[in-house]
Amino acid sequence: SSITQQTYASRAARQPNAAARQLLECIERKQSNLCVSVDVTNKRDLLDVCDAVGPDVCLIKTHIDIVSDFDMDLVEQLTALSKKHDFLIFEDRKFADIGNTVSLQYSSGVHRIASWSHITNAHLVPGPGIITGLASVGQPLGRGCLLLAEMSSAGALTKGSYTQACVEAAKNDTTGFVCGFIAMSRVDEADGQPNTAKDLVILTPGVGLDVKGDAMGQQYRTPDQVIRESGCDVIIVGRGVYGSLMTPEGKQDKQAAIAKVREQGRRYKQAGWNAYLARLPG
Ligand code: 5IU
Numbered sequence: 001s002s003i004t005q006q007t008y009a010s011r012a013a014r015q016p017n018a019a020a021r022q023l024l025e026c027i028e029r030k031q032s033n034l035c036v037s038v039d040v041t042n043k044r045d046l047l048d049v050c051d052a053v054g055p056d057v058c059l060i061k062t063h064i065d066i067v068s069d070f071d072m073d074l075v076e077q078l079t080a081l082s083k084k085h086d087f088l089i090f091e092d093r094k095f096a097d098i099g100n101t102v103s104l105q106y107s108s109g110v111h112r113i114a115s116w117s118h119i120t121n122a123h124l125v126p127g128p129g130i131i132t133g134l135a136s137v138g139q140p141l142g143r144g145c146l147l148l149a150e151m152s153s154a155g156a157l158t159k160g161s162y163t164q165a166c167v168e169a170a171k172n173d174t175t176g177f178v179c180g181f182i183a184m185s186r187v188d189e190a191d192g193q194p195n196t197a198k199d200l201v202i203l204t205p206g207v208g209l210d211v212k213g214d215a216m217g218q219q220y221r222t223p224d225q226v227i228r229e230s231g232c233d234v235i236i237v238g239r240g241v242y243g244s245l246m247t248p249e250g251k252q253d254k255q256a257a258i259a260k261v262r263e264q265g266r267r268y269k270q271a272g273w274n275a276y277l278a279r280l281p282g
Helices: 008-013 018-030 043-056 072-085 099-107 129-141 160-172 223-229 239-246 248-252 254-279
Strands: 034-037 059-062 088-095 119-122 144-148 178-182 201-204 234-237
Touching (some): 018 119, 018 144, 018 178, 018 201, 034 043, 034 254, 043 059, 043 072, 059 072, 072 088, 088 099, 119 129, 144 160, 160 178, 223 234, 239 254
Parallel strands (some): 059 088, 119 144, 178 201
8 A cells, every 4th residue: 555554653663774763663652753953053052942842853853064063062962862852863964976975974074974863865966876875884873864856945956857766766775775755745656656665754844834935945835735645754844843043032032932942843743743644544
């Protein structure tokens, strides 16, 4: 049957990739298919948001290179929060170079992403060598990689034969490192046939309940459109959750802003889970 008819728990049980299996198990345990994208530029805010939404998420998404005061203490504290609240970490690095280079970018530099991030992602633009390169670092550590099959922004070139090439690359991946996609729809079943070959997890950004987009091409859909109508597995929400922290009032009264962040986390968690329950067969 279609992957969209199956429970997260049943999918976890037959998931070969360790990171994807942990993610599916965590989703089931916490009844949350919410990933919060914490796109803030200092350690304190990043950790405060993670601590506030931690109980309500399965996954925290980072852009670690935007944190001005990044150091390994941030990684240690983030890892401690992931254990305290039971969530995984996804560094949204969007690797896009040749295999040899991405293997170095993934393992080394100041960020040492592979050492702490359970899941990362990559463009297929350079060809399948990018998977070989990343897998050489990530697979021994039990990490997972998502291919960027579709993007949420207006005018994205990730469509048609490019999207299908990502699906083929994921289905044909022999390293076991590719465990799914960033996509806007159930791309592994785009031909209308159930994907019975290999469970692939679909994480979807561009999710918001209150606004339709931003001034730079972002486009939002609701959790129900993403999970129930489009058959994706995890909603990724950024400003919809942490936005109150960025306002002048939020900067004035941080405690009140963090309380609002927590409240929005609960709201998106509930919306995402309801949409999942509504898509399961009677
Ligand atoms: N993101 C997208 N769209 C994409 C991909 C990644 O929005 O297609 I791939 C990232 C960018 C940002 C987060 O880190 O997801 C969405 O944040 P907002 O919910 O604040 O728009």
